[in-house]
Amino acid sequence: MGDGGPVIGRGVMRMGALALLWGSVFLWIELALTGLSPTSITVGRCALGAVTLLVMARVNGQRLPRRLWGRLVVAAFFCNALPFLLFAVGQQTVDSGVAGVLNATTPLFSLIIGFALGTDGPVTPVRVLGLLVGFAGVTLIFAPWEEAGLLSLSALALLGAAASYAVAFAYMGRKLVGHGGPVAVSAAQLLAATALSTLMIPLDRTPATPDVTAVVAVVVLGVFGTGFTFILNYRIIEDEGPTSAATVGYLLPVVSVGLGALVLGEPLTPRVVAGMAVVLAGVALTRLALARSAADKRPAERPGHYQLSVMSTEGNGPGGRSADHR
Template structure:
């Protein structure tokens, strides 16, 4: 297979698996699982996949206590909190909308960097992108309409995107490159599993059917574990710029699956809002004369301490 076709196929597969995560969450919620149950299972299954991949690659879990401490904090903000908030938010918000709101992670990263003074590359074009991105979010919510989407569930979805941004800022400062990205990512998801087990008392009784079990299994193994591996391979083979393109496809996948499979209504206002959000995100990543290699802002899904992989995760802001 030609190289460009292989790369395109890998990108399409990665976008489909990541973008479908919102669909699987919605399906699991509709068939008997609570947000806490979905989050715990997802983290556990993702951990198992990454542990298997790490062992295959000959990588071992970190042994340094300080690294485990940093991974525990990263796991809280990059996995446990956003995974739970997506489950909570999708109880009443469509999966397609959830995918669009996830794309706001780079906007939160830029805003946090601007407020803390850690991002000095506040070029007018990036600030315009920031304003456009949040304007698009407001257009999606439409709080001026009685049928608007501005609810606590919707705000929890924005909270998930903001949590990713906090995690990436922390990871950029505290987690440095190492030679075992698979194992380190497995360790982070293992810590996230430990965090989420604290929510077991609130998980409620189990009433899943076969559809819910299938959905959460696919979400944990493919949507969390395998996607990290594919992302890692894409960055290694094609570079972070190509991999970052996947981030623009995630909302498209989530909206398409929600509409075609779950029958979710997609109005013109939501489509327009999505277009404005993605335009804003694109502008925040536009290279400027003061920064030849712009800092990435945004999600990642399983998390890693490998600097090159983390950079792309920040760009794509995977679920």
């Protein structure tokens, strides 16, 4: 009993650090865009994240997989290369706080995909309600009925990134879970993502004028926002289980909106704040229904049987069988 306090304290500190690192990803993307193109940011982020995880894999005695590279390329495209690029493109005209909010729609897209594939449990009224509430929140944020609404190609790119994560999670849950050491597999995935992103460099016509701010932002984004977040998330899942890790996703929009307002001076309109609250309520409803269903099916979580894969930020991805770090 006496040891419970320090253990809980460490868990809270880890979750706080993870939420801050993931939630700040959108801030670092915004700063990187001051001197670099979206493609350059994507390549740098993937490469630095891969190096970070390669070092951690070596420390943990994990080796890169030999036979999974075809699957890893598919996962890397939908979970890293494509969404990383879409977030960087979208944030050229959309605030970082709004990007963080839209990132929270990933579980809603996951729910739709799960329904379509029949792999996400029963269709319950609570889950359907959560889905409807979540998209109502997205609609409130976009406000297409207003002239000053956020509906644009950039905003749609951000939604596309969230949907891409959902596709990746469904694929990784079927094809990558349980294969090899999780840190090494994620490092390999980011190596594949680096190669895919590099192929886009000749097509990049966006002018870039690298400066100290942009370079530092990419380094922080790759090493901390992509690499270290995986390690933190993995430790939380090992110590407390995937359900506890999933709760971090609820904090990301709050962190991204708060940092955008404090550091970048981004406006916080009542409509966007209300939309964020509605999105989070929808996500919470779907997660609540999923948690109840999972509790009925298994007596206890077995963290050691969960495979992770790196996402950026970003987002709600940390929970479940596969997680990626935006």
